[in-house]
Amino acid sequence: MADPRAVGDRVAPFLDLVSAPFTLPGSRILVFREGDALTIRLAEYERDLDDCVLVRTLRVLDGDGRATPVSSVRPDRIGFGGVTLTFDGPSAVSVGGDGAWTVEVELPSGDAPLLLSSADGAVRIAADGISRDGVHHDALATTARVWDDWLARTPQVRDDLADMTAFCWWVLGANIVSLPGRGARAVVPSKIGYVGLWQWDAYFIASGLRHGGPDLAREQLELAFGFPGADGQLPDVVHDEGILASSDDLPPADRENLRRAGSAIADPSAPIPLTKPPLAAWALRRLEGYVDDPAFFDTAWAVVARSQDWWFARSDLDGDGMPEYGHPYSSGLDDSPVFDAELPVASPDLAAYLILQDDLLAARARAVGDADAASRHAERAARTLSLLESMWDESAGYFRSYGAGSPIDAETAVSLLPLLTGRLPGTYVAGILAALDDPARFATTWTVPTVARREASYSDERMWRGPVWVNVNALLAEGLAVSGHAERARALVEETLRLVMHGGGPHEYYNPSTGAKAPRATTAFGWSAALFVDLAVQVSG
Structure with a gap:
């Protein structure tokens, strides 16, 4: 068996969120880079990705309200400094981390962006809606295990x-x-x-x-x-x-x-x-x-x-x-x-x-x-x-x-x-x-x-x-x-x-x-x- 963390180190440079989106084995969710933000789409048979938008744009803002760029991408997480985006099972993603932060989410509806503060805990985004009921640490650990098992x-x-x-x-x-x-x-x-x-x-x-x-x-x-x-x-x-x-x-x-x-x-x-x-x-x-x-x-x-x-x-x-x-x-x-x-x-x-x-x-x-x-x-x-x-x-x-x-x-x-x-x-x-x-x-x-x-x-x-x-x-x-x-x-x-x-x-x-x-x-x-x-x-x- 290969060392999954060492394999992950080899994979990480390829994960540009453009030609290689962030995803999970078994999931239909794809996370791409969209300018200074992320966009989340669903993969469906014979449907264009532009017709399957779950989140039009997602930004992580620091405590002063400034956009925090992506700092790292690994198979199990996208990093924004002290904040990470990971999967919460195959049908949702979770955003959470240390310190004060805000997630700005623009939905396909065109309504005003949602501002979700760290004060209320992790943000869970799924096809059926956005909630604050996720446990981000557990989501990180579970996603890491899924990828470790595969990469091994x-x-x-x-x-x-x-x-x-x-x-x-x-x-x-x-x-x-x-x-x-x-x-x-x-x-x-x-x-x-x-x-x-x-x-x-x-x-x-x-x-x-x-x-x-x-x-x-x-x-x-x-x-x-x-x-x-x-x-x-x-x-x-x-x-x-x-x-x-x-x-x-x-x-x-x-x-x-x-x-x-x-x-x-x-x-x-x-x-x-x-x-x-x-x-x-x-x-x-x-x-x-x-x-x-x-x-x-x-x-x-x-x-x-x-x-x-x-x-x-x-x-x-x-x-x-x-x-x-x-x-x-x-x-x-x-x-x-x-x-x-x-x-x-x-x-x-x-x-x-x-x-x-x-x-x-x-x-x-x-x-x-x-x-x-x-x-x-x-x-x-x-x-x-x-x-x-x-x-x-x-x-x-x-x-x-x-x-x-x-x-x-x-x-x-x-x-x-x-x-x-x-x-x-x-x-x-x-x-x-x-x-x-x-x-x-x-x-x-x-x-x-x-x-x-x-x-x-x-x-x-x-x-x-x-x-x-x-x-x-x-x-x-x-x-x-x-x-x-x-x-x-x-x-x-x-x-x-x-x-x-x-x-x-x-x-x-x-x-x-x-x-x-x-x-x-x-x-x-x-x-x-x-x-x-x-x-x-x-x-x-």
Whole structure:
């Protein structure tokens, strides 16, 4: 176990109350810096933080009525000299301290600010109102215990990676929420903007959590696997109010804008299934050796097998044996140029994930003595591999995507991900390595961009149109390793770790020219934090 106070010392410099708000595992409350004051908001599914303001501004005034600036921020408290703000359980914050002080609170109502004096004791602020019934000392002690328990689990890594690993582990704890009615904890992509359990995110987050919180990692997969459709489809999102598994489940404002239109194959007025790429077996395999519960694995592998069957039975929309993405959301790459084409899109990354998943399902079936299932999965993987190889465009030098059956003129990171199968003939591996080494394609200052630089659609900063994503790099590094290029894989891992440190934290995505956070990228991002931890442990062994 790590020393939680020492880990807290490493985390504290990152807690700027802007990119990293003050929060508590399990709480929806977020405290940000707002000029010379603080603002308190609530994290809710599909609601903008500006629509969830609990306290518009909070200032601490000294005995002479002067505003006291924030003097320190630690995981368990914000300091204003002798006054501190901490949590009083997950649903409230408490302000208290020594000497004479006043808390000035402006509420969203626009009424005159409230002035709350130290003479009446600690100030407790919750969604249901402000009171003076809190015991500030007890609140401080309880909040410290919560964070100490979490930070004590921080994985041990190399010295040069320890500060960022500590912060990334804090991010994972900070992003824990309770889902009402689910009886479980979700580690959300970010309390700042993504409050729910997205299937794909859960897989990457579980991969990092396994090193210090394997039970919580398991909980993420149980949630992701807990709501399959009758046909085996796994939902895109599990959230407070239910699940998002089709275009009819989208928020009303998005429903028509994000519905598929103009497809030559399917009725554009019909609901479209929404899911995420089939990396379920990849994630489940990574918990083996960390979670000791054979019954859990038996149940989970059965869910994965049904989900895999769904892709071939329900998402092979043109009946050629190769499943397609029927909606950009199901790819996880919503704004990729491959979706500028007509839908549905047959993409080499989806083929690679399906091959890998069938290979893992075959291995699992062999391990439990189910020869028929092993043969079925192995044969389907071989067929999909053959179809994937037919997507190689020799003249272009990459695996091409197809929209409604027509080739798409966009070279993106999906053309690199077939490495993940570990089964590509050498000529294709060589072609991918050439693309990675070409400055006109993927050899940017900070690699790997998600679109080749030579493409007209390339952008340093637009989501999925060029910026570097940690999850793509992690998958590519694994693909390099299983394709016989361990040294290149290690180099990509090290560069990805440097990128996160250079960029100042686990952001959603990064500018490939500068290595900085792209302007619209979310901060304190769950899978970037989890995969930094996972990769840091990997290179520290």
